[in-house]
Amino acid sequence: xxxxxxxxxxxxxxxxxxxxxxxxxxxxxxxxxxxxxxxxxxxxxxxxxxxxxxxxxxxxxxxxxxxxxxxxxxxxxxxxxxxxxxxxxxxxxxxxxxxxxxxxxxxxxxxxxxxxxxxxxxxxxxxxxxxxxxxxxxxxxxxxxxxxxxxxx
Amino acid sequence: xxxxxxxxxxxxxxxxxxxxxxxxxxxxxxxxxxxxxxxxxxxxxxxxxxxxxxxxxxxxxxxxxxxxxxxxxxxxxxxxxxxxxxxxxxxxxxxxxxxxxxxxxxxxxxxxxxxxxxxxxxxxxxxxxxxxxxxxxxxxxxxxxxxxxxxxx
Numbered sequence: 001x002x003x004x005x006x007x008x009x010x011x012x013x014x015x016x017x018x019x020x021x022x023x024x025x026x027x028x029x030x031x032x033x034x035x036x037x038x039x040x041x042x043x044x045x046x047x048x049x050x051x052x053x054x055x056x057x058x059x060x061x062x063x064x065x066x067x068x069x070x071x072x073x074x075x076x077x078x079x080x081x082x083x084x085x086x087x088x089x090x091x092x093x094x095x096x097x098x099x100x101x102x103x104x105x106x107x108x109x110x111x112x113x114x115x116x117x118x119x120x121x122x123x124x125x126x127x128x129x130x131x132x133x134x135x136x137x138x139x140x141x142x143x144x145x146x147x148x149x150x151x152x153x
Numbered sequence: 154x155x156x157x158x159x160x161x162x163x164x165x166x167x168x169x170x171x172x173x174x175x176x177x178x179x180x181x182x183x184x185x186x187x188x189x190x191x192x193x194x195x196x197x198x199x200x201x202x203x204x205x206x207x208x209x210x211x212x213x214x215x216x217x218x219x220x221x222x223x224x225x226x227x228x229x230x231x232x233x234x235x236x237x238x239x240x241x242x243x244x245x246x247x248x249x250x251x252x253x254x255x256x257x258x259x260x261x262x263x264x265x266x267x268x269x270x271x272x273x274x275x276x277x278x279x280x281x282x283x284x285x286x287x288x289x290x291x292x293x294x295x296x297x298x299x300x301x302x303x304x305x306x
Contacts, residue, residue: 047225048225051219051220051223051224051225052216052219052220052225053215053219053225053226053227053245053248053249053250054207054212054215054216054245054248054249056248059207062206062207063205063207066204066205066206067204067205069204070204071204072200072201072204072205072206073206074206086244086248087240087241087243087244087247087265087272087278088240088241088242088243088244088245088247088248089241089244090240090241090244091239091240091241091242091243091244091265092206092207092241094240094241095206095207095209095239095241096206096207097206109279110278110279112240112244116275116277116278117270117272119240119270122269124269125240125263125269126262126263
């Protein structure tokens with residue numbers, strides 16, 4: 001059952017993580033993982049600060065959640081991401097068997113969950129993820145625009 | 154310029170890494186990263202031993218290479234992988250801007266570089282990767298078959 005108020009509350013937490021990313025010079029994207037309605041892990045984009053090409057918010061959060069659960073399977077887990085996942089992160093969510101994804105803003109250039117590809121809804125792959133779109137998209141877009149405009153100036 | 158003898162030599166090193174994965178109970182897949190003809194990093198599938206859903210051979214190798222280079226950009230890097238990358242790993246190779254990929258065996262079920270998808274040759278995405286197929290595919294298939302048949306018995 002989808003609880004819109006709960007979805008917004010967890011997405012607000014993901015937006016806080018996105019702000020943390022911007023603080024250390026990374027594109028502001030955040031991800032929160034929730035299992036059966038209970039907070040599990042949070043991650044923010046850390047590519048620049050860690051100089052790690054795989055350290056997108058979703059991968060960071062999944063690694064933390066797996067460490068916390070002592071297990072790689074994210075059954076009954078919902079991922080809240082402020083920006084539509086890229087190919088790598090969509091694949092990471094599939095590999096972790098995440099049950100549901102809640103997306104903030106769309107990424108028309110590199111999004112892999114509806115924009116460029118729709119990788120989470122392919123019955124030929126080993127797993128599918130239920131997706132909810134457009135939860136607090138506006139504050140996510142505002143954060144991204146502010147980050148890129150401050151970098152240009 | 155592609156040097157077939159060099160390609161086979163680095164793929165043999167990736168096959169050794171795949172054997173390491175099987176030793177710790179992980180599906181035998183290995184990856185070697187090479188920059189301008191010089192060995193950079195190796196990784197094997199560590200999902201089970203690390204209980205990390207993102208710890209496929211390619212991601213493990215990319216993280217080690219980035220640490221070794223103190224930088225996330227894999228310009229001029231060739232990745233040798235014993236099995237066709239999945240969606241997550243194809244995305245990780247894209248995000249890291251790997252220049253070239255050499256593939257051993259195809260993965261008809263989950264491969265994202267020709268089998269299910271062809272994610273490394275999409276001009277709409279931010280980067281493309283030059284791909285060479287079928288380098289020492291047979292020993293890779295033999296390793297995988299031996300691993301799964303020993304698990305069944």
